Structures are given as structure tokens and as C-alpha cells.
Amino acid sequence: MQEEQIDILNPDGTPAGYSCGRTRVHAEGLWHRTIHVWAFNSEGKILFQLRARVKENNPGLLDTSCAGHISAGDTSINAAVRELREELGVKKSPRDLEYLFEVKYACVLNGGSYIDNEYYDVYRVTLSDEEARSLVPQPGEVDSFVWMTRDEFFAKHKLHPEKFVEHPEDFQWLMENAR
Template sequence: MDELIDILNADGVPLGKTAMKSKAHKKGLFHATVHIWFYTEDGKLLIQKRTTNKDTHPGLWDVSVAGHIGSGESIIDSAIREVQEEIGLAITGIELKKIGVFKSIQKHSEELIDCEFHHTFLSRLKIPMEKLIRQKSEIDDLKLISNNQFEQELNDKVLAKQYVPHSIEYYTKILNEIRQLR
């Protein structure tokens, strides 16, 4: 779905300009996204398998919930909205722990360049995974994976290919932060 988003400079500062998401991706314009990683008390992460019709990284496993921040929308409101849309879970801002903002540049093709700042949060999954309602247009599957297995698979050159290729620093930060919360 195309949407109006705010454009940022290469340092993440708003430029006071907007563009449709499709145009931002086509021209490689910086913009903001939210990433929300859900974890369980017993040391598991909720991950989603992207649908095979996605423009970027189709069919790969990724962050629990992610999405673009709409023009004029607050970061927290965007995170709450994306969680509701993608997995049918109503949360509040107090349930989100922000762990950082990660700059990401991925050139998928001449016509698709992702230049994003991922505002990244952790949140404890308080209900059974079976009660989540996945957004079928975005997500093919949801699963829980242990932190240890996730880390092992990311460090295996063959198994790592099933995941969206975020930087190892990004994934390491996620795992370390979750370990500290348990």
C-alpha cells in the first residue's frame, strides 16, 4: 500500500517535505520506519515470514512487526498502529521499550532503494501466539524461535539466507537487549 511519508536527510533530520512511499523508494529518499520485536518470558522471539508478493525480501523471516511512519504520525502511534494491523494485538505506548534508531540503506534494484531509519522497540508478548491475527496481505506465517536458535541461524551462512539481511550489529543489539530484560 502506498502512503504519504515524511522525508529525512542522511542524518535522520526531517526536511519538512513529504513524498509517497513508492517515490521515496524509487529515488532513495531517507524516511522513518518502526520495528517492534516481541519476546516471551521463556526466551523466544516472535518472527514473521514476509509474503511472497512483497517488493523487498519476499518469503524471508523478519522482525515481529514493521512498517512505515505516516506523514505527521508520531513514532509511538505508528508502532501501535502497525502492531494492531499486522498481528491484531492492541498495545499501549508504555509496553514499548525503545532500544535505538538504526540507519539502513539497501539497494534492491535501480528502481527500489530503501534508505530508512528503523526506530526499534522491544515488547513482551503477553498472550499465546495462537491468539494473534496475522495480516494475510503482509505476513505468510508467524513463529516463535528461541534466542539461541535465532542467533545460531544468523551466524550460519546457509541458514542466515532465510532472514532479511539486516546488519549483524542490528541483530546483535536486539538479542543482547532481550537477554537483559529476562
């Protein structure tokens, strides 16, 4: 299977005019685009995924509902719809997602062997009661799911921040907007 190709950006977020595989993107710290989707149920609870314990980065930590790279030539919204289907087993259309904001994010993981320089678009989606009950974790990506109210999330995060993948801008939005 061929490695996913990703469009490369300049540090200012403008297209660099070429794409390459994920391995090179993260080995060299090349700037690229990704998406985060925060899913809510009809009661306003927030869905967190428990990252698979076999993941290279942040294994076994609670993370955004779903996230992923934007493949070369694809759009942010299409990537968000794809990731919902792949990681959660939920089929949504682009009109079901609400675009929230963009974040410039940089970090170094795994002793410097994985450099993550990205611009990510953040979306919100509401799942129907049926969708919320029928989530299917993607093997190798997601081990399970946890629903939390905003207050439960912030209480757990305050006590055990080491159990979460940190996304300060996302968490700020959740603090101000998730009800």
C-alpha cells in the same frame, strides 16, 4: 485508495520539510523514518514474521516481529502500535513498548528499482500468553510467525542467513540482550 504519505528527511536525519508517497520515496531513495518492533513471549522467545511471498521486497524471508513506515505527521511510537495491530493483530498502548535505539539504514533492492534509505526506531514489546497464541497475520504482508529462542535464532541464522532479512544492529542487540 490514496498512497501513504511519508515525511522526508535530509541524509543527516533532520526533517526536509515535505512529504510524498511511498512509491516516490523508494524510487528516488529519499530518506524517511520507519519502525521495527521485536516481540517476546513470557518465556523470552523472539517472534519472527515470515514475510508474505507476494511482498515486493524480501518475500518469504524471516524478519522482525513487525515493521513499517511512519506516516506523514505521525510519531514513531504511534506507528509501532499501529503496525502491531495491523501485522500481528495485537492491541497495545504506547506505554507497553520499550524504545531501544535508532538505526541509519541504506540498501538497494530489486535490481535498483527500490532504494531504501531510512532511519528506523527499534522497540521491544512483551506479549501476554493469550496474545502470543492469538496472532493474526496481515494478508499480503505476513504469511506466518515463528517463535525462536535467542540461541535457536543465531544457530539458524548462522546456517542459513539467506532465509532472514538482515538487520545487523538489531541482531547485535538480540545477541547481547535477548534472554
